[in-house]
Amino acid sequence: MPQSVSGGEMRKRQQPHIEGPPQPPGPPTPNPCCLCWCGCCKCLWNEDRVVPPRGMDSIEATEEPHPTLDELISWARSFEQMMRSDEGRSIFREFLRSEYSEENLLFWLACEELKRESNPMTIEEKARIIYEDYVSILSPKEVSLDSRVREGINMSMAEPHRLMYDDAQLQIYTLMHRDSFPRFLNSSVYQDLLETKRRSCLDT
Incomplete structure (x- = not known):
């Protein structure tokens, strides 16, 4: 998989890379999944939520994000809260790009878009x-998935359905939550924005 030396090394430090030979296609397997990743069907990530359509790779807002101080603080308390916010995802994407792992968020969003198709x-x-x-x-934008998840995807490719990437999406969501998110909160991307908002509030 072609990639620059610095980008490749940085990416492999944060994601174990597991790959195997493509599996032969077969019948799809049912794969129900709660959209909130916590198993609770009453949370804000249920199917009743309305999400505006978005292109596969286009997740940045049309204008520069301007979150409030309260919004920034709420993101630190909840990864899910940040992922529900267009501005939060845009700023998180900026951080992931600096770590050469932007593809994780792009993949997750592409799967969300697929779920809304009929x-x-x-x-x-x-x-x-x-x-x-x-x-x-x-x-070059391959995400890190284990062999079990890859096999399930390969089987579903025979007859694609809108939930076929649920296991893979959960795996990448968990990776971003546990691995990238803590570093994001300590990064200059987040901390500088937080400090700027705090100073702005003090000046008003």
Whole structure:
């Protein structure tokens, strides 16, 4: 998988890379999943929430993000809270880009977009794009997935469905939560913005 020396080394320090040969396609397996990752179907990540459509790789707001101080503080308390915020994801993406792991957030968002589709042809097309962009071992944006999850995806590619990436999405969400998020909160990206907002509040 082609990548720069510095980017590759940094990425491998934060993500164990597991890959195996592609598995033969077969019948898809049911894979129900709660959208909130905590197993609770009453939380804010249920299927009733309305999410505006977004392109596969286009998650940045049309304007520069300007979160309030209260919003910034709430992100530190809850990774889920930050991920629900367009501004939060945009700033988190900036941090992930500095760590050469931006593809994790892009993959997660692409899976969210796939879940909202209902047209079979669109589902098949987007499922294939996600596979080529983030699952294929030939892609420079490949995310780190274990062999069990990869096998399930390969089986589902025979008949793609909108929930086929649920296990992979959960794995990447957990990776960002446990690995990247704590570093984000200690990073200059977050801390500088937090300090700027605090000073702004004191001046008003």
